[in-house]
Amino acid sequence: MNDLNSFRISIAVLPFRNLNTDTEHVYFCEGITEEIINALSNVDQLRVISKTSSFSFQNKSTSTKEIAEKLRVDLVVEGSVRISGEQLRIAARLTDPNDESLIWTQTWNRKLENLFDIQDEISLYIADRLREQFGHLTIKEHLAETPTRNLTAYEHFLHGKKLFNKWNPVSSNESIQYFEKALRIDNQLIDAYTGLADAYSFLAIAGFAPYEEAWQKAIDSLEKAKKIDSENASLNYLLANHAFFTEASFAKAFEHIQKALANKPNHSDSRNFISFFHLLEGNIPLAKEHLRYAKSIDPLNQETKFHEAHFLYRTGNLEDSKQLLAELLVENPMNVPAQITLTYALIKMKAYDLAQKHLDEIPKELMMPDERLGLE
Structure with a gap:
């Protein structure tokens, strides 16, 4: 497990503001922020706050200093997005929350069709500026991934993900429709398959859908995802859920959750799940350490809070x-x-x-x- 002490800088990327007058592109704005968060998380020495916690301040008049205190970070990135026809304008700035002073600001004007390249460009720029300002960071040639080249499929996926994260049966069923829309456009969009599997498994476990039928749909989605990328962190997290809840195989579930964390050490869901495993086997110190890691990167996530509450209950x-x-x-x-x-x-x-x-x-x-x- 990565040592929390290895992080040299902590940073939160807040939801980029949608400067468009309509809500048509709101999911793109959220997606841009999330991809930058994911990209910066690939820099080993950075402790980057996960999307769920960063987005908890969306549309709230909370000061940068207060946000930094709640998230326990050194720096905050804020930004805005404006889409006009096929043109995309993204502005970003880095601030020191202690005195809310501006460290740097930058603007990018690009074509919307190059959205994923822009996200990589912005992430690399932020990482480079952090290295200049605060010392050595190990930065890869590329930080951001390209989930799909079809922007419509991507928007459907983002819509589905937002609905599923409400954690209730109505929204979960609605999210399935959007994941399926995305896959009808791009059947190689692995995140939509894992989104489907997540939604169906939640409905099965919580008893909001016929158990065997829902799990079979989840399994079908996972099998399709495995053909695209068997190492994917979200995929292995879900495979761990399947092994634990349907096959009652602790060993198999543990193997998958370790695989997820090997692929993405800052995958907070997997951190919470492996903490849960160690709690069940009675290894309280290790369960607590994984939970502490999850809280350090995703402290305001309802799932992280629930696992902390469950840990307190069990102890x-x-x-x-x-x-x-x-x-x-x-x-x-x-x-x-x-x-x-x-x-x-x-x-x-x-x-x-x-x-x-x-x-x-x-x-x-x-x-x-x-x-x-x-x-x-």
């Missing part, structure tokens, strides 16, 4: 677990794992009346009948 810190789960449910009342774990925490605290009250307030469509029956 007997019930009051802290209850508080964190309650906070999660304020953010997203349809967070199924948080709803269920909070009920169990209240039961373990012998707060039976509160547990029953909480259980009664959980919408029936959010819980499998067997799960509800077991708690009652």
Whole structure:
């Protein structure tokens, strides 16, 4: 596991503002930001905050200094995107959040069709300027990947991903439609296949779709993804989920999650999952260390917060677990794992009346009948 002490600089890339008057290109703006985050994460000495945490400040009037404090970063990148016809204008700036001083600013004017090349160009520029400003960084010739050359397919994928990240059955079903749209245009878009598998597996595990049918659709998507890139981190994360939840194979799941982290050490979902594995086997120190890593790069992600709450629950810190789960449910009342774990925490605290009250307030469509029956 990468040592957190190996990071020399910490940075957050905030959502680039959409300067277009309509919402037609909003997903491109979000996609540009995410790809720059992913690209900078390929620089070993940089601790880059993951998209979910950075995007938690979207459309909020939070100061750069406050954002940096919450994310615990040294530097902040902000930017804007304007699309006019086939022309793309991207502006970015790097600031020191301590005094909110401007370190540098730059603007790029390019053709929209060259979107993915621009993302690589911007990421390399940011990395080079950081190296000039703060010392040695190991920078590859290219940092950003090209998921697809079809911008329409890419936009459909981004739309689907945004919907799925709401973590509820309605949005998950809607996300499937967009992933399928993307694949009808580009059947080599691996992220859309993993998006489909993620959505179907969530629906299966949470009991919002026929279990075997949903899992089979997830497996079919994973098999297609494997033919494109068997080393892909998101793919192996999902294969680990499949091995654990459907095959009950701890060893196989652990093998896949290690493969995911070998491909992408800063894959926060995999960090959370491997922490969960170590927690199950009773290796509390290692579980805590992986969780600490996940929190360092994705502290505001609901999944990271849930895994922290679950860790607290499993290690007997019930009051802290209850508080964190309650906070999660304020953010997203349809967070199924948080709803269920909070009920169990209240039961373990012998707060039976509160547990029953909480259980009664959980919408029936959010819980499998067997799960509800077991708690009652």
